[in-house]
Amino acid sequence: MRGYPFLLSLLLLFTLSGCIGGGSGGSDDDAAAEQDDQNDDSDRILGDCEIPLPPEVRQYTLDSPLPNSFDRDRTDDTTEADVTRFHVAVLLPERCAEDRFPVVIESHGYSGNLDSEIDEDGSVASDTPHFPAIDELFATLPRHGYVGVSFDERGHGNSIPENGGGYARIIAPRAETQDARYLLDWLYEQAPSLHIERQEDSGVARDINAGLIGYSYGGGYQFGLSQLDDRIDTIVPNGTWHSLMYSLLPGDAVKRSFTGLLCLLAETGNTVNTPAVARMCELMGPASPQANLIRTRADLIGAMEADGYTEAEVVELFDRHTRHLQRSAEQGQPWCQPGELGCSSNGDAFVPRSVPTLLLQGNRDVLFNLTDAYWNWAYFKQAADEGVPVSILSTEGGHMNPLANQTEGSANCGGLIGTDLILSWFDFHLKGEESSAYTSIPSVCISVADTQNADSAEPAGLVLQDFPVGSQPGATGGIPARLETSEVSRPAPDSPPTFVSVHTVTRENEILAGIPRIDEVTVANTALPGTVTPVAYLGIGIQRGSELILVDDQVTSLLEGTHTSNPNIGEQGVLLAGVGEQLQFGDEVGLLVYSSHVQYSAVSNPGAVDGNNRFDLTINGLELPILDLSSHPTARLQ
Incomplete structure (x- = not known):
């Protein structure tokens, strides 16, 4: 295997059975x-x-x-x-x-x-x-x-x-x-x-x-x-x-869907983890009734500390x-x-x-x-x-x-x-x-x-000869694609995502390729006091006619607070997940903002607890890597 x-x-076996069994x-x-x-x-x-x-x-x-x-x-x-x-x-x-x-x-x-x-x-x-x-x-x-x-x-x-x-x-x-x-x-x-x-x-x-x-x-x-x-x-x-601090806890939110799947894989694959990792899988695995409660880094640390593990021990596993x-x-x-x-x-x-x-x-x-x-x-x-x-x-x-x-x-x-x-x-x-x-x-x-x-x-x-990050206004063939500021108020998680337009495609041969970047993001809590820590889920979207496309299925999470870099990484600016897509004339390209997403939902009891995930989002300096292939000196389609 x-x-x-x-x-x-x-x-598939887990879904059909509804539970997990235990050279x-x-x-x-x-x-x-x-x-x-x-x-x-x-x-x-x-x-x-x-x-x-x-x-x-x-x-x-x-x-x-x-x-x-x-x-x-x-x-x-x-x-x-x-x-x-x-x-x-x-x-x-x-x-x-x-x-x-x-x-x-x-x-x-x-x-x-x-x-x-x-x-x-x-x-x-x-x-x-x-x-x-x-x-x-x-x-x-x-x-x-x-x-x-x-x-x-x-x-x-x-x-x-x-x-x-x-x-x-x-x-x-x-x-x-x-x-x-x-x-x-x-x-x-x-x-x-x-x-x-x-x-x-x-x-x-x-x-x-x-x-x-x-x-x-x-x-x-x-x-x-x-x-x-x-x-x-x-x-x-x-x-x-x-x-792994970025991959499994991006923006200090737990990627609950994949942590649950990895724990399922460990159990069925007969992997023998250290007791600390095994305990985390007990807390976050598909069979856990409390996996939906562990939404943030603080939630995970708190649950592990209750079992006698220190924050330093937990962080060291991921870092x-x-x-x-x-x-x-x-x-x-x-x-x-x-x-x-x-x-x-x-x-x-x-x-x-x-x-x-x-x-x-x-x-x-x-x-x-x-x-x-x-x-x-x-x-x-x-x-x-x-x-x-x-x-x-x-x-x-x-x-x-x-x-x-x-x-x-x-x-x-x-x-x-x-x-x-x-x-x-x-x-x-x-x-x-x-x-x-x-x-x-x-x-x-x-x-x-x-x-x-x-x-x-x-x-x-x-x-390409280099990897595009953010807007490319100064480069030959680069297209300015920057939104200076925008505010979004997110209602209940089961509502459709909010789309914030950044760029309209007005010519042929435009391509979205590289790492989107934001100078500063603020997530402010608008939920009832004492309910949940708000988590914003951000992806790059394309409005194509009546259709809304989440590019490459990618979302990035950010917790309550003001962010000028990716937590635990230290890069200047918040980098979203890299994407690539050929654009069509008339496309609106921008940011999708979700209050919940399947990638961050627990395998067991999905959606529970997240019902109060309401927040206001302020975005300053959102940049998209968009190129004009017809005028770029080196880029080519392969």
């Missing part, structure tokens, strides 16, 4: 014996290798030297261990005795487990949905001259405490990242028998020729590993986050990823304190590492949206040495919300076929082979397929 794509069928690692000696048996290739090579060995999958059990739990995890002592056992699959290509190949390391989505199958024909259909396409692409890599390595993160698959494995710590740099670094050490030691190419002259200790791939949770592991280990030569994260590393660099601090369990820092200030990066992210991904990817792109772009490429492609795939009737689209950005570009990316950065597919990879491609039926709509991608 691969993780998130399994969610749709699980949700073991071998010893070191066994693993060593198994490895010795599997690694003896010499007597199987025939003559001068006129008959090479066929592709093969090997399974291993490794023990990371880190314990399976941390002091703050508060686990049952009976399940704690001094090492963390996890499982690894190695997918070997057809090979002769002296052949050496680059390695591509993959990890799974949340609640998933390792991949251990080699594809038969080495190809991926171009219309395969985004996340399944990444699984299929990994399975083809041995057919293209790569050693594929897939592994169970702690708390997943066979790496669970009852097997000597660990507790899922949400890709913590001091836990999962250090496990992956141990995996790199092991791959270096086993390189001759696994036909992996070492890089002895790189100046990096125990170096191998290695790239990373994966989506969602398997995209998240790539950031810490590539930043904390010099052996990683390139990364290809798909549909992953920048800060140990790219944004944490970025903040450490901005503050001139080490990413961890030497002497802490799992800390590999020597105490020096963290410095972002330059690494060739290809990001793929879905416009309609309502868990990790395009603004998550933009922040990651900007981070790696700023860190990149001269000549080191950092590219981003948006797609119509990613985390779809079945409660919102979403269907996942492909891994493509218009006519750019995502899986073909990923393979060409690895071929260039790990083999030095340049192709026309590789040279076609732009710095930025934003999918601008129609939101309606986007998974099957005519593909269209806008290729």
